[in-house]
Amino acid sequence: MSNTSDISALRREYVAAGLHRRDMLADPLAQFRGWMDAALEAHPDDATSMTLATADAQGWPAARIVLLKRFDTEGFCWFTDFRSDKGQQLAQNPKAELMFYWRGLERQVRIRGRVEQLPYRDGETYFHLRPRGSQLSAAASDQSQAIDHRVTLEQRVQDLDQAHAGEEIPCPETWGGYRLIPHQIEFWQGRENRLHDRFRYTLVDGDWQLERLQP
Known part of the structure; x- marks a missing residue:
């Protein structure tokens, strides 16, 4: 008997309503807030879980789940130990991507940008x-x-x-927060027959530009 598990035949269908350009707000943060509110209503325990993808100075990638703790016009924030793998990688290469996947809503959001440490007082406040x-x-x-x-x-x-x-x-001085300052945000909506809807916002000269992507 083969030890290989063949999962290529597994299928699931996406049946959510479509996503149209007219539905997309000019401000991607406002668009994200609406999607986050829907996720919190549908699955409050998991809505703020996000994959944080980083890479070290040699280009080796790493990904793990962390929790979004706040977001505003300045960026998306989480807290951790600065000595962790992700902390060391961000010190070497302060660029990252966040990804939210809300299965029940058949939605995904990817957020790419530069990362900076939050002031110590922010980490101390949240720590307590x-x-x-x-x-x-x-x-x-x-x-x-x-x-x-x-x-x-x-x-x-x-x-x-x-x-x-x-x-x-x-609160240890080695513990605190990070903020990802986005320059690109993509919204993905699952659709029938894998003809998914994807819209990407890109920050160009201070303005957000929106384009539809092929699935």
């Missing part, structure tokens, strides 16, 4: 909004680094909790 357990985990973990055993990590968390019993957990 998190549950204490999440604060302890973030402060005790040297994210992405090898460790001998989970027990070691759990002991670090316990020691840190005891050291700050009855006190606020200090």
Whole structure:
């Protein structure tokens, strides 16, 4: 018996209504906000999950799921450990892409742009909004680094909790936020027979230009 799993015959059909140019707002952020609101209503637990794709100085790509924590006219923000793989890659190559996929709505959004660190106070403010357990985990973990055993990590968390019993957990200087400043945003709507609708906004000389892409 072959160990190869052939999944080429798997199919799913997309049945959502179409996406027309007249539906697309002039401002892609406003367009994104409308789609995000619909996703939050349909699947609130997963709506803010996004794939963050980065690449290091040698061009090796890496992707992982992170959570969008805010977005506005300045960009799309998330929080993490600066020492993590993604933090190191962004230090070497401060360009990235975000991707949202909302299966129930048959929609996808890709956002590409330059990335910058948020001010420390932004990270500190958000850090202290998190549950204490999440604060302890973030402060005790040297994210992405090898460790001998989970027990070691759990002991670090316990020691840190005891050291700050009855006190606020200090936000590490190695933990905080990033902002992706978009220069390209693509909206994808699944359609029947894979004839999907795709519209891409590109920032040119300060203005957003919109074009339809072939599927």
